[in-house]
Amino acid sequence: MSIGTIKKVAGPLVIAEGMRDANMFDVVRVSNQRLIGEIIEIHGDQASIQVYEETSGLGPGEPVESMGYALSVELGPGLMGSIYDGIQRPLEEIMRLTGNNLTRGVEVPSLNREKKWTFVPSIAEGAQVEGCDIIGTVQETPIVQQKIMVPNGVSGVIKTINSGEFTVEETVATVEQKDGSIVKIKMLQKWPVRVGRPYKEKLSPDKPLVTGQRVIDALFPIAKGGVAAVPGPFGSGKTVIQHQLAKWAEADIVVYIGCGERGNEMTDVLTEFPELVDPKTGNSLMERTVLIANTSDMPVAAREASIYVGITIAEYFRDMGYSVALMADSTSRWAEALREMSGRLEEMPGEEGYPAYLGSRLAQFYERAGRVISKGLDPREGFLSVIGAVSPPGGDISEPVSQATLRIVKAFWGLDASLAYRRHFPAINWLTSYSLYTDDMGAWFNGAVGGDWMGERAKIMRLLSDEAELDEIVKLVGMDALSAPDRLKLEAARSIREDFLHQDAFHEVDTYTELEKQFKMMGLVLAYFDLCNEGLKEGANIEGLVGLPVRERIGRFKYLELDKTAAEYESIIETINAEIAQLLRKEED
Template sequence: MSKGTIKKVAGPLVVAEGMRDANMFDVVRVSEQRLIGEIIEIHGDQASIQVYEETSGLGPGEPVESTGAPLSVELGPGLIGGIFDGIARPLVEIMEATGTNLKRGIEIPSLNREKKWHFVPTVEAGTMVEAGDIIGTVLETEIVTQKIMIPYGIQGKIVSINEGDYTVTDTVAVLEKADGSTENLTLMQKWPVRIGRPYKQKLSPDKPLVTGQRVIDTLFPIAKGGVAAVPGPFGSGKTVVQHQLAKWAEADIVVYIGCGERGNEMTDVLNEFPELKDPKTGKSLMERTVLIANTSDMPVAAREASIYVGITIAEYFRDMGYSVALMADSTSRWAEALREMSGRLEEMPGEEGYPAYLASRLAQFYERAGRVISLGKDGREGALSAIGAVSPPGGDISEPVSQATLRIVKVFWSLDANLAYRRHFPAINWLTSYSLYNLGKWFNTNVDEKWMDLRARIMKMLNDEAELDEIVKLVGMDALSAPDRLKLEAARSIREDFLHQDAFHEVDTYTDLSKQLLMMELVLHYYDISLEALGKGASIEDLVKLEVRESIGRFKYVALDKIKAEYDNILMRLQKEVDNLLQKEEA
C-alpha cells in the first residue's frame, strides 16, 4: 500500500508525491477526511489524482494513501431498485446515516451487509464448475431473479453448498480448486469498472429491440445489443424518449445513468420511476431498474466513473442471460468532465479544447454493448443495448462529442427543436435520422413479408414531401399537380397519424408491431385508392375531405383487441366513399 502527501490541489485534481509504488487507476484516500479518488497519471513518484468529492480546504502535506486496487463495483443482490451516486455509493443509506447533505469521505458499501437473502442452490456438492456457471438463485424482487455465478478466473469442484438465508458476505458454497486449495463463494463479487466483463462469443446484431415507439421500430430500429445516440437541443425531448424506452423497450433490466444532468431532472426520474408501472408485470418499474444519480453539482470527476459503474452493472445482468437496456443521460456532460481534467493535467488539447482521446474513450464505452453468449457451460444468451443522449450546445451536432459519437453508433435518432415546438413527439427528425442495422429480414420473417416494402414507400413519401414543400414555399400550392397534392396529404397523414405518438395516452403510448403494420397499410391504401380515383376523374378537394380520413387518424387510439375489426371497417368505408365520389363525377 503506497503512502504519500499532497503537493498541490487544483480543483478536483490533486498532485501527490511519494507515490512511486502506486499503479495507474488505483483508488486512493486523500487527506484525514479520506476523500475517494483515482490515479490518472504518474510521473516518477508524483501521481495526479482525480478526486470524486469536493476538495476545498485541502492543502499541501496532507496524507494520501493508495488502496492498491482499481475502482471496482460490488455486484450481487441489492442492486435492483437501488439509487447510487457516480461511484456506486448507496444514496438512500447515506441519507439515513448523514442526513440530506452528502458528507465528504463517507464510506458505505454499495450492497447492504446486514440484509439476508434466501439462496436456492441449483447444483449439488461434487459438481465440477467453471467461471460463469450458475450455482444458485436469489429472488431479488418479484420481477428479477438474480443468478449467483462463479466469479471469473475460478474453476473446480463444489465441496459444499447449502440453501438458506445469507448476507452478501456469508459463504454459500465452498469450491476446491485443481491445486487442492479451497475458495469460499459468497453472493457478491467485485469487478473493476474500466475493464469489460468477459464473454464466450459476440453474436451479430440481427434481432431488433422492440420499443413500441413507431418512428423507432418502423423507420430507425435498434438491434438487441445495439448502440444508439439521441442528440438534441434543450427541450427537444431526450429525457422523454429515454423514459419511454426504459418503460417499454423489450428489456428485462434497465440501468439509468443520470450523468451530469441537472438536479431537478434527476429528481423527476427518482420521483417518476417508482410510480411508473411496469407494463409487463404491473409492478413498479423500479423493481427491474438500477438508478445512478450523478448530477451537475456533484464533482465533475465522478461523471466518468458513473458511466463505467453503470455499464459494469449492466454487463453483470447481461451475463445472467438477461436483456439489459442502458440509458446514459448524457454523454456530453461526461465529455465536459474529460475536457476539464485534461486541461488541469495540461495535456495537448484537441478540437474545441476536448482531449485528443475523446473519440477512443467514447468507443471503449459503446463497444461494451452487444448480444453475447455468456461464460459458463449452459451457453446463456444475454444482450446489453446502450442508448446515449448527447446534449450539443444549441443543438449543433457539428461539435466534437456528437461527431465522435456518430462515428461509433449505428443508430442516430436526431431530435429536432422545430418538431418539439410544433408539439410533434417523439421529435425524431425522419429526414436526418438513420439506422445502419440490417433488420429487414427479421421484420419480413417475424411480422409480415410486406414490412420492408411498406417502410420504403413511407420513407420515399416523406422525402418527396420535403422536396414538394420547397416548391410550395416558392410558388404556392396551386402550382402543384393533383397527384402531388395528394402525395402531400398522404405524407401529412404519415406524420400526424403514424409518426406522432402520445406518451401519456394509455393506448397510444405503446404500439405493437402488428398494429404498426396495419397503420402503415391504412395510410398507403388511402393514397393508392385516391390516386386511382384521380385518374378516373375524382377531384383532389373531395378526396382530401373524405370522412373516413378522421377514422384513419384515430386508428392509433384503438385498443389491440379491436384493431382488426376496425381496420376492415375503415377499408370498407374508404372504398365505399371513393366509389360514391366517382359516381357523382359521372352523374
C-alpha cells in the same frame, strides 16, 4: 499500500508525491478526511489523482494512501431498485446516515451487509464449474431473479453448497480447484469498472429491441445488443424518450445513468421511476431498474466514472442471460468532465478543448454493448443495448462529441427542436435520422407481422422524402403550382406524420403500439394513398379525395386496443373504396 503526501490541489485534481509504489487507476484515500479518488497519471513518484468529492480545504502536506486496487463496483443481491451516485455509493443509505447533503469522506458499502437473502442452489456437490457458471438463485424482487455466478478466474469442482438465508458476505459454496486450493464463493463479487467483463463470443445483433414507439420500430429500429444515440437541443424531449424506452423497451433490466444532468431533471427521474408502473408486471418499474444519479452540481470527476459504473452493472446482468437496456443521459456532460480533467492535467487540447482521446474513450464505452455468449461450461446468450443521449450546445451536431458518437453508433435518432415546439412527439426528425440495423432485421420483421413490413416501410420513407422536396416548391410558388398527384403525396405524408409518427406518451393506449398494430397503421395510410391515386386516374377531384370523411377514422385508429384493430382495419378499407366510388359518381353527374 503506498502512502504519500499532497503536493498541489487544483479543483478535483490533486498531485501527490511519494507514490512510486502505486499503480495507474488505483483507488486512493486523500487527506485525513479520507476523500475517495483514483490515480489517472504517474510521473516518477508523483501521482495525479482525480478526487470524486469536494476538495475545498485540502492543502499540501496532507497524507494520500493508495488502497492497492482499481475502482470497482460491488455486484450481488441488493442492486435492483437502488439509487447510487457516480461511484456507486448508495444515496438513500447516505441520506439516512448524514442527512440531505452529501458529507465528505463518508464510507458506506454499496450493498447492504446485514440483509439476508434466500439462496436456492441450482447445482449439486461434485459438479464441475468455471467462471460465470450459475450455482444458484436469489429472488431479489418479484420480477428479477438474480443468478449467483462463479467469479471469473475460478474453476474446479463444487465441494460444498448451502441453501438458506445468507448475507452477501457469507459463503454459499466452496470450489476445489485443480491445484487443491479451496475457493469460497459469496453472493458478493467485485469488478473493476474500466475493464469490460469477459465473454466467450460476441454475435451480430439480428433481433430488434421492440420499443412500442412507432417512429423507432418502423423507421429507425435498434437491435437487441445494439447502440443508439439521441442527440438534440434543450427541450427537444431526450429525457422523455429515454423514460419511454425504459418503460416499454423489450428489456428485462434497465440501468439509467443521469450523468451531469440538471438537479431538477434528475429529481424528476428519481420521483417518477418509482411511480411508473411496469406494463409487464403491474409492479413498480424500480423493481427491475438501477439508477445512477450524478447531477451537474456533484464533483465533476465522479461524472467521468459514472458511465463505467453503470455499464459494469449492466454487463453483470447480461452475463446472467438477461436483456439489459442502458440509458446514459447524457454523454456530453461526461465529455465535459473529461475535458475539465484533461485541462487540469495540462494535456494538449484537441478540437473545442476536448482531449485528443475523446473518440477512443467513447468507443470503449459503446463497444461494451452487444449480444454475447457468456463464459462457463453452461453458456447463456445475453443482450446489452446502450442508448446514449447527446446534448450538443445550441443543437449543433457538428460539434466533436456528436461527431465522435456518430462514428460509433449504428442507430441515430436526431431530435428536432422545431418538431418539439409544434408538439410533435417523439420529436425525431425522419430526414436526418437513420438506422444501420434495418436491413439485417428485415426478415425478422416480415416474419413477426406476417407481411411485407420492409416494403411498407420503404414506401413511407419515400413519401416523407418526397414531401420535403415538394415543400420547397410550395414555399417558392405556392400550393396551386402542384399537380394533383403531388398534392396527394403531400396529404399522404401529412397523414403519416400526424396519424402514424405522432404518438402520445401519456395516452393509455397510444403510449405503446404493438408491431402488428403498427403494420396495420402503415397499411391504412398507404391504402388511402394508393386507392386515391387510382381514383385520380379515373377522374376524381383532388379536393374531394383530400377531404374524404374516412380520414378522421384513419387518424383515430391509433387509439384503438389491439383486439379491435382487425375489424376496424377492414371497415376503413371498405369505407375508403365506397367514398371514392361516391366521389366518382358525383363527377360523372
